[in-house]
Amino acid sequence: MSRRMESDVVVVGAGPAGCSAATALARGGLHVVMVDRARFPRDKCCGDGLTAGALRRLEELGLRPAAVASFTPVRSLAVRSPRGMVADLPLSPAGACHAAVARRLDLDAALVELSRDAGVEVVEGHGLERLDVDESAARGCASYFDGDLELRSRLVVAADGAWSRVRGLLGAGTQRARRDRVLPGGLHGFRAYATGVDGPGGDRMWVWFTPRLLPGYAWSFPIGDGTANVGICMQRRTGVAGRELAAAWREELTGPFLRSVLGPGATFERAARSWPIPAGIDPVETSAKNGRVLYVGDAASAADPFTGEGIAQALETGAAAAGAIVAAGAGAPDRAAARYGAEVRGRLAVEHRLGRALAALASHPAGIESIVQVAGHSSWTRANAGRWLFEMVPRSLPLTPSRWRPGALHLPPPYRGWPASGV
Numbered sequence: 001m002s003r004r005m006e007s008d009v010v011v012v013g014a015g016p017a018g019c020s021a022a023t024a025l026a027r028g029g030l031h032v033v034m035v036d037r038a039r040f041p042r043d044k045c046c047g048d049g050l051t052a053g054a055l056r057r058l059e060e061l062g063l064r065p066a067a068v069a070s071f072t073p074v075r076s077l078a079v080r081s082p083r084g085m086v087a088d089l090p091l092s093p094a095g096a097c098h099a100a101v102a103r104r105l106d107l108d109a110a111l112v113e114l115s116r117d118a119g120v121e122v123v124e125g126h127g128l129e130r131l132d133v134d135e136s137a138a139r140g141c142a143s144y145f146d147g148d149l150e151l152r153s154r155l156v157v158a159a160d161g162a163w164s165r166v167r168g169l170l171g172a173g174t175q176r177a178r179r180d181r182v183l184p185g186g187l188h189g190f191r192a193y194a195t196g197v198d199g200p201g202g203d204r205m206w207v208w209f210t211p212r213l214l215p216g217y218a219w220s221f222p223i224g225d226g227t228a229n230v231g232i233c234m235q236r237r238t239g240v241a242g243r244e245l246a247a248a249w250r251e252e253l254t255g256p257f258l259r260s261v262l263g264p265g266a267t268f269e270r271a272a273r274s275w276p277i278p279a280g281i282d283p284v285e286t287s288a289k290n291g292r293v294l295y296v297g298d299a300a301s302a303a304d305p306f307t308g309e310g311i312a313q314a315l316e317t318g319a320a321a322a323g324a325i326v327a328a329g330a331g332a333p334d335r336a337a338a339r340y341g342a343e344v345r346g347r348l349a350v351e352h353r354l355g356r357a358l359a360a361l362a363s364h365p366a367g368i369e370s371i372v373q374v375a376g377h378s379s380w381t382r383a384n385a386g387r388w389l390f391e392m393v394p395r396s397l398p399l400t401p402s403r404w405r406p407g408a409l410h411l412p413p414p415y416r417g418w419p420a421s422g423v
Contacts, residue, residue, distance in 0.1 A: 017297025
Protein backbone atom coordinates (compact mmCIF):
# COMPACT_ATOMS: atom_id res chain seq x y z
CA MET A 1 0.00 0.00 0.00
CA SER A 2 1.43 3.37 -1.03
CA ARG A 3 1.94 6.19 1.45
CA ARG A 4 1.69 9.80 0.31
CA MET A 5 2.80 12.85 2.29
CA GLU A 6 2.97 16.58 1.56
CA SER A 7 5.33 19.21 2.92
CA ASP A 8 6.92 22.53 2.08
CA VAL A 9 10.41 21.02 1.78
CA VAL A 10 11.76 17.49 1.47
CA VAL A 11 15.34 17.02 2.68
CA VAL A 12 17.03 13.94 1.21
CA GLY A 13 19.76 12.74 3.57
CA ALA A 14 20.00 13.10 7.35
CA GLY A 15 23.71 13.78 7.85
CA PRO A 16 25.05 17.09 9.19
CA ALA A 17 24.08 19.04 6.05
CA GLY A 18 20.55 17.64 5.94
CA CYS A 19 19.94 18.07 9.67
CA SER A 20 21.31 21.63 9.61
CA ALA A 21 18.98 22.55 6.75
CA ALA A 22 15.95 20.71 8.11
CA THR A 23 16.28 22.10 11.64
CA ALA A 24 16.67 25.69 10.43
CA LEU A 25 13.76 25.34 7.99
CA ALA A 26 11.45 23.95 10.67
CA ARG A 27 12.42 26.72 13.07
CA GLY A 28 11.66 29.14 10.23
CA GLY A 29 8.05 27.95 10.20
CA LEU A 30 8.11 25.50 7.28
CA HIS A 31 6.79 21.95 7.26
CA VAL A 32 9.80 19.72 6.61
CA VAL A 33 10.12 16.00 5.94
CA MET A 34 13.67 14.56 6.09
CA VAL A 35 14.27 11.12 4.61
CA ASP A 36 17.32 8.87 4.83
CA ARG A 37 17.81 5.37 3.48
CA ALA A 38 19.60 4.37 6.70
CA ARG A 39 18.21 3.87 10.17
CA PHE A 40 19.91 5.75 12.98
CA PRO A 41 22.26 5.37 14.68
CA ARG A 42 24.36 4.41 11.69
CA ASP A 43 28.09 4.63 11.06
CA LYS A 44 29.53 7.02 8.48
CA CYS A 45 33.02 6.92 7.01
CA CYS A 46 34.77 10.06 8.32
CA GLY A 47 37.80 11.29 10.21
CA ASP A 48 35.46 12.30 13.08
CA GLY A 49 37.34 15.55 13.75
CA LEU A 50 35.33 18.61 14.78
CA THR A 51 37.04 21.92 14.11
CA ALA A 52 36.11 25.14 15.85
CA GLY A 53 34.15 26.00 12.71
CA ALA A 54 32.09 22.85 13.13
CA LEU A 55 31.68 23.40 16.88
CA ARG A 56 30.53 26.97 16.29
CA ARG A 57 27.80 25.78 13.94
CA LEU A 58 26.75 22.89 16.17
CA GLU A 59 26.42 25.36 19.02
CA GLU A 60 24.32 27.68 16.82
CA LEU A 61 22.03 24.73 16.07
CA GLY A 62 21.64 24.11 19.79
CA LEU A 63 23.44 20.76 19.99
CA ARG A 64 25.22 20.17 23.28
CA PRO A 65 28.28 17.94 23.71
CA ALA A 66 26.47 15.84 26.32
CA ALA A 67 24.11 14.64 23.56
CA VAL A 68 27.04 13.04 21.68
CA ALA A 69 28.25 9.94 23.52
CA SER A 70 31.80 9.89 22.13
CA PHE A 71 32.45 13.65 22.22
CA THR A 72 36.13 14.05 23.17
CA PRO A 73 37.77 17.51 23.57
CA VAL A 74 41.29 17.81 22.13
CA ARG A 75 43.83 20.37 23.32
CA SER A 76 46.65 20.10 20.79
CA LEU A 77 47.64 18.94 17.31
CA ALA A 78 51.07 17.61 16.29
CA VAL A 79 51.96 18.01 12.60
CA ARG A 80 54.92 16.02 11.25
CA SER A 81 56.69 16.72 7.94
CA PRO A 82 58.14 14.03 5.62
CA ARG A 83 61.60 14.62 7.13
CA GLY A 84 60.38 14.26 10.70
CA MET A 85 60.01 17.91 11.73
CA VAL A 86 57.15 18.25 14.24
CA ALA A 87 55.12 21.39 14.97
CA ASP A 88 53.03 21.33 18.15
CA LEU A 89 49.94 23.49 17.63
CA PRO A 90 47.68 24.46 20.56
CA LEU A 91 43.98 24.16 19.75
CA SER A 92 42.06 24.90 22.94
CA PRO A 93 43.02 27.26 25.77
CA ALA A 94 42.29 26.22 29.32
CA GLY A 95 38.64 26.36 30.29
CA ALA A 96 37.20 26.00 26.77
CA CYS A 97 36.86 23.45 23.99
CA HIS A 98 37.85 24.60 20.49
CA ALA A 99 38.46 21.19 18.86
CA ALA A 100 37.04 17.74 19.46
CA VAL A 101 36.56 14.27 18.04
CA ALA A 102 33.23 12.42 17.94
CA ARG A 103 32.16 9.29 16.11
CA ARG A 104 29.75 10.04 13.30
CA LEU A 105 27.68 7.15 14.64
CA ASP A 106 26.91 9.32 17.67
CA LEU A 107 27.05 12.81 16.14
CA ASP A 108 24.61 12.15 13.31
CA ALA A 109 22.14 10.36 15.59
CA ALA A 110 22.19 13.36 17.96
CA LEU A 111 21.61 15.75 15.05
CA VAL A 112 18.62 13.70 13.85
CA GLU A 113 17.08 13.90 17.32
CA LEU A 114 17.70 17.65 17.36
CA SER A 115 15.82 17.94 14.05
CA ARG A 116 12.93 15.94 15.46
CA ASP A 117 12.79 18.22 18.48
CA ALA A 118 12.59 21.20 16.09
CA GLY A 119 9.49 19.72 14.44
CA VAL A 120 11.04 17.95 11.46
CA GLU A 121 9.25 14.78 10.40
CA VAL A 122 12.05 12.22 10.04
CA VAL A 123 11.51 9.13 7.88
CA GLU A 124 14.21 6.46 8.14
CA GLY A 125 14.91 3.39 6.03
CA HIS A 126 13.70 4.70 2.65
CA GLY A 127 15.96 5.27 -0.37
CA LEU A 128 15.11 7.69 -3.17
CA GLU A 129 14.14 5.95 -6.42
CA ARG A 130 12.67 8.71 -8.60
CA LEU A 131 12.35 12.48 -8.58
CA ASP A 132 9.96 14.39 -10.86
CA VAL A 133 9.92 18.18 -10.90
CA ASP A 134 7.16 20.30 -12.45
CA GLU A 135 8.37 23.89 -12.18
CA SER A 136 4.88 25.27 -12.89
CA ALA A 137 3.09 23.54 -9.98
CA ALA A 138 2.93 24.81 -6.41
CA ARG A 139 3.99 21.43 -5.01
CA GLY A 140 5.79 20.39 -8.15
CA CYS A 141 8.45 18.15 -6.59
CA ALA A 142 7.40 14.51 -6.45
CA SER A 143 9.94 12.31 -4.63
CA TYR A 144 9.39 8.57 -4.81
CA PHE A 145 11.11 6.30 -2.30
CA ASP A 146 11.28 2.54 -1.92
CA GLY A 147 8.50 1.06 0.13
CA ASP A 148 5.94 2.95 -2.03
CA LEU A 149 6.53 6.26 -0.23
CA GLU A 150 5.64 9.38 -2.24
CA LEU A 151 6.40 12.89 -1.00
CA ARG A 152 5.02 16.04 -2.62
CA SER A 153 6.77 19.31 -1.82
CA ARG A 154 7.55 22.79 -3.07
CA LEU A 155 11.30 22.27 -2.78
CA VAL A 156 13.91 19.55 -2.34
CA VAL A 157 17.19 19.97 -0.44
CA ALA A 158 19.68 17.35 -1.63
CA ALA A 159 21.92 16.42 1.30
CA ASP A 160 22.65 12.92 0.04
CA GLY A 161 26.42 13.00 -0.16
CA ALA A 162 29.09 12.55 -2.80
CA TRP A 163 27.09 9.86 -4.59
CA SER A 164 24.07 12.16 -4.68
CA ARG A 165 21.08 10.22 -5.90
CA VAL A 166 19.24 13.48 -6.51
CA ARG A 167 22.04 14.86 -8.69
CA GLY A 168 22.21 11.60 -10.62
CA LEU A 169 18.46 11.48 -11.24
CA LEU A 170 18.44 15.06 -12.48
CA GLY A 171 21.51 14.54 -14.69
CA ALA A 172 21.62 13.38 -18.26
CA GLY A 173 19.10 10.66 -17.55
CA THR A 174 21.32 7.89 -18.85
CA GLN A 175 22.10 4.74 -16.93
CA ARG A 176 25.72 5.85 -16.64
CA ALA A 177 24.68 9.23 -15.17
CA ARG A 178 22.66 7.45 -12.52
CA ARG A 179 25.47 5.00 -11.76
CA ASP A 180 28.45 7.35 -11.83
CA ARG A 181 27.15 10.15 -9.59
CA VAL A 182 30.24 11.07 -7.62
CA LEU A 183 31.45 14.59 -8.33
CA PRO A 184 34.77 14.88 -10.20
CA GLY A 185 38.01 15.85 -8.50
CA GLY A 186 38.42 16.03 -4.78
CA LEU A 187 39.96 13.60 -2.34
CA HIS A 188 39.68 10.01 -1.19
CA GLY A 189 39.90 8.76 2.36
CA PHE A 190 40.52 5.49 4.21
CA ARG A 191 39.59 5.11 7.87
CA ALA A 192 39.76 2.49 10.62
CA TYR A 193 39.42 2.49 14.41
CA ALA A 194 42.34 1.44 16.61
CA THR A 195 41.75 0.26 20.18
CA GLY A 196 44.20 -0.25 23.03
CA VAL A 197 46.05 2.94 22.04
CA ASP A 198 48.76 3.49 24.67
CA GLY A 199 51.08 5.84 22.75
CA PRO A 200 51.02 9.63 22.29
CA GLY A 201 48.01 9.28 19.97
CA GLY A 202 45.85 8.47 22.97
CA ASP A 203 45.28 12.08 23.99
CA ARG A 204 46.25 14.36 21.11
CA MET A 205 45.64 14.74 17.39
CA TRP A 206 48.39 13.74 14.98
CA VAL A 207 48.72 14.60 11.29
CA TRP A 208 51.73 13.51 9.26
CA PHE A 209 52.87 13.72 5.66
CA THR A 210 54.71 11.09 3.62
CA PRO A 211 55.93 11.44 0.02
CA ARG A 212 53.50 8.82 -1.31
CA LEU A 213 50.45 10.61 0.12
CA LEU A 214 51.34 14.19 -0.87
CA PRO A 215 49.53 16.50 -1.05
CA GLY A 216 47.45 14.23 1.18
CA TYR A 217 48.27 13.12 4.69
CA ALA A 218 47.67 10.56 7.42
CA TRP A 219 46.00 11.15 10.77
CA SER A 220 45.30 9.73 14.20
CA PHE A 221 42.50 11.38 16.20
CA PRO A 222 41.76 10.26 19.80
CA ILE A 223 38.20 9.35 20.85
CA GLY A 224 38.96 8.47 24.48
CA ASP A 225 39.07 5.10 26.26
CA GLY A 226 42.18 4.16 24.28
CA THR A 227 40.47 4.44 20.88
CA ALA A 228 41.64 6.47 17.88
CA ASN A 229 40.30 7.20 14.42
CA VAL A 230 43.20 6.46 12.03
CA GLY A 231 43.19 7.21 8.32
CA ILE A 232 44.72 8.69 5.20
CA CYS A 233 43.50 11.34 2.77
CA MET A 234 44.75 11.41 -0.84
CA GLN A 235 43.89 13.36 -3.96
CA ARG A 236 41.76 11.50 -6.49
CA ARG A 237 43.47 11.62 -9.86
CA THR A 238 42.37 10.40 -13.26
CA GLY A 239 43.85 6.98 -13.94
CA VAL A 240 44.62 6.17 -10.29
CA ALA A 241 42.83 2.91 -9.54
CA GLY A 242 41.30 1.99 -6.21
CA ARG A 243 43.93 -0.70 -5.66
CA GLU A 244 46.65 1.98 -5.68
CA LEU A 245 44.82 3.94 -2.99
CA ALA A 246 44.38 0.76 -0.97
CA ALA A 247 48.08 -0.01 -1.35
CA ALA A 248 48.97 3.40 0.07
CA TRP A 249 46.70 2.69 3.05
CA ARG A 250 48.32 -0.71 3.71
CA GLU A 251 51.77 0.88 3.48
CA GLU A 252 50.82 3.45 6.10
CA LEU A 253 49.43 0.75 8.40
CA THR A 254 52.74 -1.10 8.41
CA GLY A 255 54.87 2.03 8.78
CA PRO A 256 56.92 2.52 11.97
CA PHE A 257 55.67 6.04 12.62
CA LEU A 258 52.02 5.01 12.97
CA ARG A 259 53.04 2.32 15.46
CA SER A 260 55.01 4.90 17.45
CA VAL A 261 51.90 7.12 17.63
CA LEU A 262 49.49 4.33 18.61
CA GLY A 263 51.81 2.39 20.89
CA PRO A 264 52.65 -1.33 20.99
CA GLY A 265 49.30 -2.40 22.48
CA ALA A 266 47.08 -0.96 19.73
CA THR A 267 45.01 -3.18 17.45
CA PHE A 268 42.47 -2.39 14.72
CA GLU A 269 38.82 -3.23 15.29
CA ARG A 270 37.97 -4.23 11.72
CA ALA A 271 38.87 -3.62 8.08
CA ALA A 272 39.19 -0.05 6.87
CA ARG A 273 36.43 1.75 5.04
CA SER A 274 36.96 4.24 2.22
CA TRP A 275 34.95 7.09 0.72
CA PRO A 276 35.25 9.89 -1.85
CA ILE A 277 35.41 13.50 -0.64
CA PRO A 278 34.15 16.00 -3.25
CA ALA A 279 36.03 19.25 -2.64
CA GLY A 280 35.80 22.70 -4.21
CA ILE A 281 32.38 24.30 -4.66
CA ASP A 282 33.32 26.83 -7.39
CA PRO A 283 32.63 24.75 -10.53
CA VAL A 284 29.61 22.91 -9.12
CA GLU A 285 25.96 23.79 -9.68
CA THR A 286 24.40 24.45 -6.28
CA SER A 287 20.83 24.28 -7.55
CA ALA A 288 18.69 22.71 -10.29
CA LYS A 289 15.24 23.01 -11.85
CA ASN A 290 15.06 26.80 -11.47
CA GLY A 291 15.74 26.58 -7.76
CA ARG A 292 13.34 23.76 -6.90
CA VAL A 293 16.37 21.68 -5.84
CA LEU A 294 19.29 22.94 -3.73
CA TYR A 295 22.46 20.90 -3.14
CA VAL A 296 24.24 21.06 0.23
CA GLY A 297 27.24 19.42 1.89
CA ASP A 298 29.09 16.79 -0.13
CA ALA A 299 26.35 16.94 -2.78
CA ALA A 300 27.59 20.51 -3.39
CA SER A 301 31.30 19.56 -3.24
CA ALA A 302 31.69 21.79 -0.18
CA ALA A 303 34.65 20.08 1.56
CA ASP A 304 38.02 21.83 1.89
CA PRO A 305 40.31 20.97 -1.11
CA PHE A 306 43.41 20.62 1.09
CA THR A 307 42.31 19.10 4.39
CA GLY A 308 39.16 17.32 3.19
CA GLU A 309 37.24 18.72 6.17
CA GLY A 310 33.54 18.56 5.44
CA ILE A 311 31.46 18.67 8.63
CA ALA A 312 31.74 22.43 9.18
CA GLN A 313 31.03 23.05 5.49
CA ALA A 314 28.08 20.65 5.53
CA LEU A 315 26.54 22.48 8.49
CA GLU A 316 27.27 25.84 6.88
CA THR A 317 25.77 25.04 3.47
CA GLY A 318 22.72 23.43 5.07
CA ALA A 319 22.07 26.52 7.20
CA ALA A 320 22.67 28.82 4.21
CA ALA A 321 20.19 26.91 2.05
CA ALA A 322 17.58 27.06 4.80
CA GLY A 323 18.19 30.76 5.35
CA ALA A 324 17.78 31.49 1.65
CA ILE A 325 14.53 29.53 1.45
CA VAL A 326 13.04 31.18 4.53
CA ALA A 327 14.09 34.65 3.35
CA ALA A 328 12.72 34.21 -0.18
CA GLY A 329 9.68 32.17 0.81
CA ALA A 330 8.94 28.62 -0.28
CA GLY A 331 7.03 30.02 -3.27
CA ALA A 332 10.07 31.81 -4.76
CA PRO A 333 12.61 29.05 -5.47
CA ASP A 334 14.51 31.03 -8.11
CA ARG A 335 15.25 33.83 -5.64
CA ALA A 336 16.19 31.33 -2.94
CA ALA A 337 18.59 29.53 -5.30
CA ALA A 338 20.27 32.77 -6.41
CA ARG A 339 20.68 33.94 -2.82
CA TYR A 340 22.00 30.56 -1.68
CA GLY A 341 24.50 30.19 -4.54
CA ALA A 342 25.91 33.67 -4.05
CA GLU A 343 26.15 33.25 -0.28
CA VAL A 344 27.93 29.89 -0.15
CA ARG A 345 30.37 30.82 -2.89
CA GLY A 346 31.07 34.10 -1.14
CA ARG A 347 31.67 32.28 2.14
CA LEU A 348 33.72 29.37 0.85
CA ALA A 349 35.50 30.83 -2.20
CA VAL A 350 38.53 32.23 -0.33
CA GLU A 351 38.89 29.09 1.79
CA HIS A 352 38.77 26.83 -1.24
CA ARG A 353 41.22 28.96 -3.23
CA LEU A 354 43.66 28.94 -0.33
CA GLY A 355 43.07 25.20 0.11
CA ARG A 356 44.01 24.58 -3.52
CA ALA A 357 47.09 26.79 -3.16
CA LEU A 358 48.21 24.89 -0.05
CA ALA A 359 47.56 21.57 -1.81
CA ALA A 360 49.72 22.68 -4.73
CA LEU A 361 52.48 23.75 -2.34
CA ALA A 362 52.18 20.49 -0.42
CA SER A 363 52.48 18.38 -3.58
CA HIS A 364 56.26 18.36 -3.08
CA PRO A 365 58.14 17.37 0.10
CA ALA A 366 59.99 20.70 0.14
CA GLY A 367 56.68 22.54 0.08
CA ILE A 368 55.19 20.72 3.05
CA GLU A 369 58.50 21.08 4.92
CA SER A 370 58.12 24.84 4.49
CA ILE A 371 54.52 24.79 5.71
CA VAL A 372 55.42 22.84 8.85
CA GLN A 373 58.48 25.01 9.48
CA VAL A 374 56.44 28.22 9.23
CA ALA A 375 53.67 26.78 11.44
CA GLY A 376 56.15 25.90 14.19
CA HIS A 377 58.34 29.01 13.84
CA SER A 378 57.13 30.90 16.93
CA SER A 379 54.45 30.95 19.59
CA TRP A 380 52.44 33.35 17.40
CA THR A 381 52.62 31.16 14.28
CA ARG A 382 51.84 28.03 16.31
CA ALA A 383 48.77 29.59 17.90
CA ASN A 384 47.48 31.03 14.62
CA ALA A 385 48.30 27.96 12.51
CA GLY A 386 46.14 25.90 14.83
CA ARG A 387 43.43 28.50 14.65
CA TRP A 388 43.51 28.73 10.84
CA LEU A 389 43.27 24.96 10.52
CA PHE A 390 40.57 24.44 13.13
CA GLU A 391 38.52 27.64 13.03
CA MET A 392 38.37 27.88 9.23
CA VAL A 393 40.60 30.35 7.37
CA PRO A 394 39.46 33.96 7.80
CA ARG A 395 37.76 35.33 4.65
CA SER A 396 39.95 38.43 4.85
CA LEU A 397 43.23 36.49 4.97
CA PRO A 398 45.80 38.29 2.77
CA LEU A 399 47.11 35.91 0.14
CA THR A 400 50.52 37.59 -0.18
CA PRO A 401 52.97 35.65 2.07
CA SER A 402 54.97 38.79 2.90
CA ARG A 403 51.88 40.16 4.66
CA TRP A 404 51.55 37.16 7.00
CA ARG A 405 52.77 38.92 10.12
CA PRO A 406 51.26 39.97 13.47
CA GLY A 407 48.84 42.86 13.00
CA ALA A 408 48.45 42.29 9.24
CA LEU A 409 45.56 39.85 9.56
CA HIS A 410 42.03 41.04 10.21
CA LEU A 411 40.94 37.97 12.12
CA PRO A 412 37.30 37.46 13.08
CA PRO A 413 36.50 37.32 16.80
CA PRO A 414 37.95 34.06 18.16
CA TYR A 415 35.49 31.29 18.77
CA ARG A 416 35.02 31.29 22.54
CA GLY A 417 34.49 27.53 22.60
CA TRP A 418 32.22 25.42 24.71
CA PRO A 419 32.96 25.88 28.42
CA ALA A 420 34.98 22.93 29.65
CA SER A 421 32.42 22.43 32.42
CA GLY A 422 29.73 21.80 29.80
CA VAL A 423 31.66 19.16 27.86
